[in-house]
Amino acid sequence: MMLSRAIKFAPAARSLSTSVQNNMKVAVLGGAGGIGQPLSMLMKLSHPPAFVDEVAVYDIQHAKGVAADLSHIDTAAKVTGHDGEGELADALKGSNIVIIPAGVPRKPGMTRDDLFNTNASIVASLAEACAINCPEACIAVISNPVNSTVAIAAEALKKHGVYDPRRLFGVTTLDVVRARTFIAGKKGFDPKDVSVPVIGGHAGGTILPLLSRTEPATSFTDEERDALTHRIQNGGTEVVEAKAGAGSATLSMAWAGAQFAFALVRALNGEKNVVECTMVESDVTSCQYFSSQVELGVNGVERNLGLGDLSDYEKQKLEAEVIPELQKSIEKGQKWFHEQYQK
Ligand SMILES: NC(=O)C1=CN([C@@H]2O[C@H](COP(=O)(O)OP(=O)(O)OC[C@H]3O[C@@H](n4cnc5c(N)ncnc54)[C@H](O)[C@@H]3O)[C@@H](O)[C@H]2O)C=CC1
Numbered sequence: 629m630m631l632s633r634a635i636k637f638a639p640a641a642r643s644l645s646t647s648v649q650n651n652m653k654v655a656v657l658g659g660a661g662g663i664g665q666p667l668s669m670l671m672k673l674s675h676p677p678a679f680v681d682e683v684a685v686y687d688i689q690h691a692k693g694v695a696a697d698l699s700h701i702d703t704a705a706k707v708t709g710h711d712g713e714g715e716l717a718d719a720l721k722g723s724n725i726v727i728i729p730a731g732v733p734r735k736p737g738m739t740r741d742d743l744f745n746t747n748a749s750i751v752a753s754l755a756e757a758c759a760i761n762c763p764e765a766c767i768a769v770i771s772n773p774v775n776s777t778v779a780i781a782a783e784a785l786k787k788h789g790v791y792d793p794r795r796l797f798g799v800t801t802l803d804v805v806r807a808r809t810f811i812a813g814k815k816g817f818d819p820k821d822v823s824v825p826v827i828g829g830h831a832g833g834t835i836l837p838l839l840s841r842t843e844p845a846t847s848f849t850d851e852e853r854d855a856l857t858h859r860i861q862n863g864g865t866e867v868v869e870a871k872a873g874a875g876s877a878t879l880s881m882a883w884a885g886a887q888f889a890f891a892l893v894r895a896l897n898g899e900k901n902v903v904e905c906t907m908v909e910s911d912v913t914s915c916q917y918f919s920s921q922v923e924l925g926v927n928g929v930e931r932n933l934g935l936g937d938l939s940d941y942e943k944q945k946l947e948a949e950v951i952p953e954l955q956k957s958i959e960k961g962q963k964w965f966h967e968q969y970q971k
């Protein structure tokens with residue numbers, strides 16, 4: 629099955645037909661940030677079959693300004709802005725999808741795990757707000773370290789008795805976007821024609837591109853395979869270093885987050901065979917949360933497509949590098965939540 633493709637933007641947004649759409653509300657938490665602003669804009673530019681009726685932009689500050697700006701774009705989606713905790717409930721109520729890019733980004737020399745101390749409590753409190761205000765929403769966590777924040781969000785939802793493993797996702801789409809781009813560059817393909825699963829987690833050695841399953845079918849020398857794997861695993865660091873202290877990937881992440889959100893919208897609207905790589909609760913490996921190809925449906929996760937065939941190289945990396953590190957990060961998140969929130 630092919631991975632679902634990026635939505636192409638229709639030049640004539642005014643010709644939107646909303647008649648076949650469900651009323652779809654997407655909330656972006658951290659919506660005034662580096663990722664949040666372009667991601668909210670991509671939601672505002674949406675069109676069938678992934679049309680978003682309402683975009684709620686929430687941040688601790690400046691969300692109203694972002695919303696005012698976006699609301700002048702001549703597309704049909706309604707945009708609302710919500711500043712500060714007192715306005716979070718309004719942002720969340722009625723949301724079908726909540727995307728969370730709230731939290732601090734890396735600077736050069738830091739790992740994603742170095743963000744844990746700040747971002748863990750941000751994600752926990754936002755997930756709790758979702759549990760109270762939109763318990764049935766699909767929640768897509770972008771905030772790093774994703775390898776821990778997904779587990780933290782799950783614990784927060786469990787605390788309120790509303791955790792549904794079909795509706796919580798860690799967004800790992802940027803790893804797939806990078807894999808397509810870098811493979812296309814190497815092999816002379818158009819990136820839009822490339823399909824490749826990327827599994828595991830979202831940090832360094834836990835990111836495992838399955839190059840052996842690249843479509844169109846192609847072959848890599850061992851040197852090419854090693855170099856591509858390394859570049860995909862370190863794509864985030866490449867951007868952090870290039871930005872030299874001004875943050876991490878925002879525009880490519882907004883694009884990737886929008887692709888994932890649009891896939892969810894299409895699946896929630898009843899489209900079949902929508903497949904994305906995303907981190908979900910999983911029994912595919914010994915890791916409780918693991919990113920693999922997942923078929924999305926009207927309730928979120930419809931079916932986990934599992935690992936599929938792996939080359940010996942990929943099997944070795946999965947066992948020796950991905951699982952041990954990802955497992956530790958998941959446990960760190962769970963332990964932190966229980967120490968902080970369930971004393
Ligand atoms: N999953 C992935 O593939 C990727 C994840 N990221 C992560 O996304 C996060 C955000 O990155 P950027 O947008 O570049 O950072 P940023 O600093 O530009 O924006 C973050 C926004 O979150 C807001 N915020 C902080 N606390 C909040 C709270 N309690 N409630 C609501 N909003 C809050 C800030 O006010 C700010 O507007 C980082 O943790 C980064 O590491 C970044 C790129 C890729």
Ligand SMILES: O=C([O-])CC(=O)C(=O)O
Binds near residue numbers: 734740802867876877
């Ligand atoms: O590298 C970072 O800190 C941001 C991120 O997750 C990415 O770009 O993949």
